[in-house]
Amino acid sequence: MDEKRNGPSLALLLGTPVTEPKGSLFGRLKDIAVATGADAGRIAGLVLKTKKGLELVPATEVRSTPSGALELRSTDAVQPLQGDENFIFLKQDLLDQQIIDVHGRKVVRVNDVDLQWFSRDEKQDLRVREVEVGLRGAVRRLLLGVIPKHALDTFSRKFPARVIPWEFVDMIEVDPARRVKLKIEHERLAQLHPSDIADILEDLAPAEREAILTTLDEEVAAEALEEVEPKLQKALVESLDSETAAGIVEEMDPGAAADLLAELPEERSEAILEEMGAEERQEVEELLEFREDSAAGRMTTAYVQVPVQATVADGIEALRGFEGDPESITELYLVDEKEVLIGVVPLARMILAKPETRLEVLTEPRFISCQVHAHQNFVAELFDKYNLRALPVLDDDGRLVGVVQADHVIAFLRDKI
């Protein structure tokens, strides 16, 4: 059979009578099972409700007849549904539920699922084409049974469709046991910008957020968590167990991690710190000592410093060895053997110089810095006055202890608006 341009929709197909080759009624279509794992996304079979209970038949073993019914090629391929298969059921798991539209980067609710017959090895097979979230699917569901199916099909096509191609659909499975079984991986979601993932998380209910966050790669989860608004951040981390939380917090920027832990109840933040690696833990603990509204409370300890004698080549080497997010770096800091800040080299100036040039030659003649106890308002004023991108923070002895970055200042200023 040729590929049809307009395939059936799940809503219209559900309840369709399925007949035996001789024409007697065998059962009715109850649901459609989609495979997970290696065959993810392929329709595993049609779930039929028969006298014997729920049974599964591959889509290739049925034909759609002109009358709109489905006909079995033979009853041999029909098997009872065990209930322990790793299937996603379109009606049960998708209709009316929330999904993530990875392409549109938002959370939507499923109104209907568009299917399509296509040829495979001289038989016809069924596939999921797209998910309907707009008016067309809604009209179909609402009027089903009120007007005849074929008339409804034509009528509903007069309404605008809002569809998400099947490959951009990301399902949310809340039940942890089922999640493991189905192995739902949020690969496409993980490729979104952390801010977009954060927006999506903010649109979900707590259980769903937790489900997503724990299945994401820790690094991605950490980046997304940094972008989530503080109140929600706190709620999210509180809902995770300490070990999972520690895994994510470890990957966060130390400054952001400290801000987050400071918001949590003390026993909770200590439990999380306990689970963290020694190095990350120490960094965060040092930051936790400071008042939240001080420069130190806003700073991060992820920055690049080099000895005052270093050359451009040394500087670049130090950048390569930097473990944090290299995009956050805008300048290098020169320190003496006591870690006292001697000079600041903007990244751009370093790149333009020859490798053997000594960094000290490239420093700003007058660099701006502040004390650990400086108030965040003062820090913001410095950023504004001197058009800074980053501000080194010094302790009482002039030693470099951290850096406040422009995006931290913007985040704090936005809170104030």
Next chain:
Amino acid sequence: MLKRWRTRIFLFLAVLGPGFITANVDNDPNGILTYSQAGAHFGYALLWTMIPITLALIIVQEMCARMGVVTGKGLSDLIREEFGLRMTFIVMVLLVIVNFGNVIGEFAGIAGSMQLFHLSKYISVPICGVLVWLLAVRGDYKSVEKIFLTASAFYIAYIITGVLAGPSWRTAIVATVELPPRTLWGQHDYLYMVVSVIGTTIAPWMQFYLQSSIVEKGVSVRKYAATRLDVIVGSIFTDVVAWFIIVACAATLWAHGLGNIAMPADAAEAMKPLAGSYAFLLFAFGLFNASFFAASVLPLSTSYTVCEGLGFESGVDKSFRQAPFFYWLYTLLIAGGAAVVLIPDFPLVQFSIFSQALNGILLPIVIVFMLRLINRKDLMGTHVNSHWFNVAAWLTAIIVTVLSGMLVIQQVGTMWKH
């Protein structure tokens, strides 16, 4: 010592939020009319209803609050996920109709109360409509909630009116804890009034509104105790206000044999020569506050609910462009509600009765949905209703449903007579 008291008061105030607001909006012009009539017709004889009403209100609201906190989803979201699109659609259409009726009632309350201050409805209603609209569109959730909380405090006006009316405190308190004499029960009018007073307390929109605002507030399961306190305090305060409205009308209108009021504003007007102009001013101001407050909350609640259930973007934190359907529905409800009130000679009283009847039809459906949802283990985990809570909740549901049904029949009957 002083500091500890200050902390306590502060903690108490910090707790107030969605529950307190929702319960207070329930005392809208329709509610005030019912309570005023109760006091004017039967004096103190209906005060006993206040305790069971408060309990019923707490039971129903607590379930919504709990569902909101545990699932993090609105009631219409849950109905959609568990009962499908068609059922949700029907409930939403009913809700929009019912709430539109209520919104008209609120604007009628604004018109009536401002007329008492000699301000024409052609001025007061459009201005208030615009103000109400701006409140949600221009504010974020935090500031909107603050304004609503402030508005809730102004219900104290009714408490002061009650005191100024100089009631017989002893009689009032005895009537609150004692069932009325059997002779009263034989009277048809009295029975109907009991039904009305109870029926006006729990409205369908309240469940949706409360759950959504708790979700939007992001209350965690751990902080649930505070939210429950909010619900309880709100319900009690609301019914204390209702109690004082009945008392005020009993001490003035009933005591002087003036039993007939058709509009809530009439009660204030009639009170003027009996309790002095302060009581009049306060009663009129209270009515304006209640109407304006409810007119702000209802369209907002409706838009929230419908968008959630049908899958449109919603929330006052979003911009007009991000959530167009949400804002359009909100705008149309306000503009439509205000416009209807401006129609000359519009039969406001009949309409208010009609909208109350619709409330009564929708309420049982909503409560049954709620009870089915809250008992689902996969949804609520350990927070499903306990056995005894279920008994109490079903009992409440059945009683409220029967009473609402009676109210509907009665009011449809009254409509036929008109």
